[in-house]
Amino acid sequence: AMLVASCSSPKEEAAQPRSEFDIGWSIYAGWMPWPYAQQAGIVDKWAKKYDLKINFVQVNDYVESVNQYTAGKLDGVTVANMDALTIPAAGGKDTSAIIVGDYSNGNDGILLKGTDQLSAIKGRDVYLVELSVSHYLLARGLESVNMPLSDVNTINTSDADIAGTFSSPDISAVVAWNPQLSTMAEQPDANLVFSSADIPGEILDLLVVDTATLEANPNLGKALAGIWYETMGIIMEDSEQGQEARAAMAKLAGTTPELFEQQLSTTYLYGKPADAVAATTSPDLITTMTRVRDFSFAQGLFGQGARSADAVGMSFPGGKTLGDEQNITLRFDDTYMQMAADGAL
């Protein structure tokens, strides 16, 4: 009973102004600036400015971090666009994506053993985290060689263990993201046959927050945008300070600076707020999200209630929407990125 009772407490009473917030993060190249900012004091600086307290909470398991956010234990979380749609948004949690941090530009990829042709994947057992962006990437990859998903047999594999499993000789096809991807790519007979660099801008890494909380506390959005873009300024520098910052992030991610630089090189960071605003307001985003939601719906990720791909509504800057307008639960919101671009923070 205690178990059930404690998860019913965080009701939608978040609508009052508050001063303390928890933001979840998990280890991924595009999200490492957040813990770095916390360590470097950037978070405190901006929080103080708006009279807030912001805690960045590490969750080792990515899915768990998103689940925690959906359950209301976290006010915001770092998440990929597809998971933002299928987990909190499909669960009826009104979510705003306020920072579009980067897109994967080779950080996700398909590895095959013994061939460098994607088409050779036909009929193989493919190991991947099912229903994740890897699955989406696989679908897009197969599309590029005119194969339906049913041409391969997918086997769900946990992301932490996928690196270990690939060294087993009976596994010849995997889809994964970094750092596992680069760990596996080191194997002598592994070939990267398709990667997110082939579908630029489709796998986006976001920071999302609860819409009601944001409406009641617009300062939270301002502080987060301030933190992010100040951090971007440091880590994208080629200076010694930038190098040190990247080394610190590498350490936080449990890896070496060299490997981390390699991961960053396949991550397209929107370093300038204006770039991020441009990406968010571009009609390409609507195209991407249409693809993503069609894929998600086809995989049954909207749950039983959903009768069509339109079941979950999304909104974009400029009042554009996609899907059910009565049930908009995922909002791409460029307000705070715009403020950062305008230097209005």
Place this chain on the structure above:
Amino acid sequence: MRWVNRKVGRTNAFIMGAIPIVLLMIVYLVLAGDRHAINPNDKILPLPSGMVAAMSDLVTQPDRLSGDYLFWSDTLSSLTRLFIGLGISTLSALLVGLVLGVLPPVRATFGPLVTGIAVIPPIALLPILFIAFGLGETAKVALIVIGIAPFMMRDIAAHIAALPREQIIKAQTLGASSWQVMIRVALPQAMPRLIQALRLSLGPAWVFLISAEAIAADSGLGYRIFLVRRYLSMDIIIPYVAWIALLAVAIDLLLTFSSRRMFPWAHGGDR
């Protein structure tokens, strides 16, 4: 009448046992109702109607891709793995436990090794396991076996080593050799304990099965739970967990029952 002496009849026991379970269910329903009143799409505490809707597809509709009834094929794969794993563990526990329990030199030699293996959390060994066994069914069964067999071996060995010394002496005065002591004195008396150990291992066995299925699988109850965890489909997770509990309780009852049937002498105190 003192509480120690109150016997409870079968029917009463059934009713009394059901009470707390039913109460828990009611608490759940109230809480779930509350949450749904606020957010009708709430995923965290689904209502029974939602669970039925989510499950009915899995139970009654063949999957578009494979043509399987997913729920049943999941159950079948998991039970197959479970039973193979349990079977191997039980057999090896019996053999090793017997030898360790009866023969002190063997116990001295291999006891520490078994203890060592028993205390190493198999979850931490997963990468090594995959390399050794690949990713197929072998690895899953192996995880179950590595997870529970050492525990069972230790339990059986300890039980046998604790048999009254007089029994072993007695058997020897009746002409029994080490081997005969093992098969005629230790083995039969280890059997009820083996069933008991098996019952206690059921929980961990499921844990390891689910962990294995969470790591790499394309069917199975654990696979489904971890798959749908990706989008927080509690309407599938909760029925699956309940189903696992039901299966486990059924196996548990079956084991208790067969122990009573097969080894009545070991249950004299129960009447």
Place this chain on the structure above:
Amino acid sequence: MRWVNRKVGRTNAFIMGAIPIVLLMIVYLVLAGDRHAINPNDKILPLPSGMVAAMSDLVTQPDRLSGDYLFWSDTLSSLTRLFIGLGISTLSALLVGLVLGVLPPVRATFGPLVTGIAVIPPIALLPILFIAFGLGETAKVALIVIGIAPFMMRDIAAHIAALPREQIIKAQTLGASSWQVMIRVALPQAMPRLIQALRLSLGPAWVFLISAEAIAADSGLGYRIFLVRRYLSMDIIIPYVAWIALLAVAIDLLLTFSSRRMFPWAHGGDR
């Protein structure tokens, strides 16, 4: 002399127990050497030199960011969680096991519930658990408790229920009430068994601790293992696993020893 009767002295036992462990190590070294001969960068079976190099930083260098010696702070966090979890489990197992074992009506009412909880694999509950208890230490300790306490409760309850009926009768003829039977007859006789159950639960407790740390933590032995698993850093994983095994064996020995010291009457058969 028959094998059943061969007693093994302390020193001999130590040497004999070490043999298979040393043999295993040698096998590992040979295999690792082979692999490194083919691929000097092999990550899967690191050589001891590689492990020492990888570990020395963690053990002897303070972390630049936090100033902690990572290996030791990991050990501390994990042991803290483990001990809190074990403590709560032991205490509740004793209380619940005692009440269930001694009082048939309570057993009838709550026995099925405890069995039900015991057979539900806690891993399947992970999604629910973290949502219920959040990301703090509570959830990790709760996973350990949910994972092992029901098992221990059942074990203690079964042990107490199997105490010779004559003892309970005897105590009552000496004027003992239900309560007095509980604290003076059942409790002391449950204590050695409790320690035994605790020993058997150590393995599962580590499994649950590591699983919990794998999902949500920022320090701990399990956290580190899962962190570096992404990079297949077996040169860190293997020493960590060995360290866990060492800790577990040490706890096991400590428990055995204290049981012998505190309850000599329960170990009469061992001399």
Place this chain on the structure above:
Amino acid sequence: MSALLSLRNIWVEYGEKVVLENVSLDIEDRSFVSIIGPSGAGKSSLLRVVLGQEVPTRGKILLDDTPLPPECGPDRGVVFQRYSVFSHLSVRKNVMFGLECAQAPFTARLFGARRRAAQEEAEEMLHAVGLGDAMDLYPSEMSGGMQQRLAIAQALIKRPRILLLDEPFGALDPGIRADMHALITRLWHDYALTVIMVTHDINEAFSLGTRVLTLDKRRHDPHAPHRYGATAVYDLPLDRKEKPADLAADAAQSPGGNVDAATASSPSSITIDKDHNN
């Protein structure tokens, strides 16, 4: 009826097997009933029923004319046939257990002066049964006879109204046995106990008892030996003060079955033991 304990048409059956068949008895307050009978006749079963450990399949038991609750209590003490003492308590604590339960309902442990008093009482009782040297041993460190004496001390210290003894002196040597006879007789007198004792020693049965009861089968079906149960085939009240030797001898001769074969062949041993006891 002024009987302390009345058994009315008691039957004890285990599944098909009838062990006791229609046993009816009235036991007077302050009497000392010896029960004899062949091995397996159901003597222990009868004690278990009186103790409340087992519920008879048919019939009822009245204590002070009220039905006996189907549980045992401190009014009835017992020494089991297989010595059952608490293996986790030392000898002294085994004996103190009864005192502690009575005086400390909540903690079941005594402290300070009351503890010392209880300890002294226990030690006195232990000296009486000849275990003065073994106070701090655990039961597993004692010989069979010592454990038996411990069980006796444990039961006697409570001075129960009804004391049930199942072959209490079987594992004792004649010297200690004589001491125990004296002890039990003294306590029986001093504390107005009612004693029911099962024994295989016919001398003992007659020398201690005020009444001797023989349990045996009346009928025997050779093809289905479990068909018929035992009952009290012979019930002989003895007047303690002037028990005539020949009456005792008569009694020993009359019961059917094995018992009489043995007793008939050694009639004079009864006479002797009577001498020994007064």
Place this chain on the structure above:
Amino acid sequence: MSALLSLRNIWVEYGEKVVLENVSLDIEDRSFVSIIGPSGAGKSSLLRVVLGQEVPTRGKILLDDTPLPPECGPDRGVVFQRYSVFSHLSVRKNVMFGLECAQAPFTARLFGARRRAAQEEAEEMLHAVGLGDAMDLYPSEMSGGMQQRLAIAQALIKRPRILLLDEPFGALDPGIRADMHALITRLWHDYALTVIMVTHDINEAFSLGTRVLTLDKRRHDPHAPHRYGATAVYDLPLDRKEKPADLAADAAQSPGGNVDAATASSPSSITIDKDHNN
């Protein structure tokens, strides 16, 4: 030395406590040695040492002039003081166990004709101890005396060279006890057994034994009762054919300690029992 079994300066100690002190004995082939002595004297300990279950702290044991290996074997059968039978085997199987072990070294089970033969032999033995009706019971379903008889049958069926009995007839009623006396005497004669029997029944000791051994402490330090152990204070060979009554009576009177108090007060009971046995 033509002794079958020789004990040379045997000491048994448990930690500080000396139980047996310097016991030296020679036991002839085909003799029947009765051991008596007060409870806790160390009679069972002595049997355990001869059995090979326990290793004496000092001294050595020779069997046929070769040192006894520190383990027990089928040449020495035993009936323990606390009846120890296999609770997982039925009565019949308990008795067949010894035959099966001898005839089927590998499976320890017999089949076909040999099984039937073993079964018949077991049943015959069970009839002899009066358990003909209880063949299919499990030990937990039997009375104390029945379990004791089962243990006796189990040991006797092997016809061991040396048979060790620890109060074997304590839980039996006089009728069955007499039957058992006859049975053991017959087997002892027919199979040339050597028997060592502990008993508390002095009549039994003298009527069955060819030699009676009294175990007791020679010295006693009241402040440290564990300082001194027991030894054979009295060792009396009896000539079976013409054992004089007064010698037996003498023997019973001489040993120190408790034993003599009891036996002295009932000298004539020995005489009587002698009658009963011939």
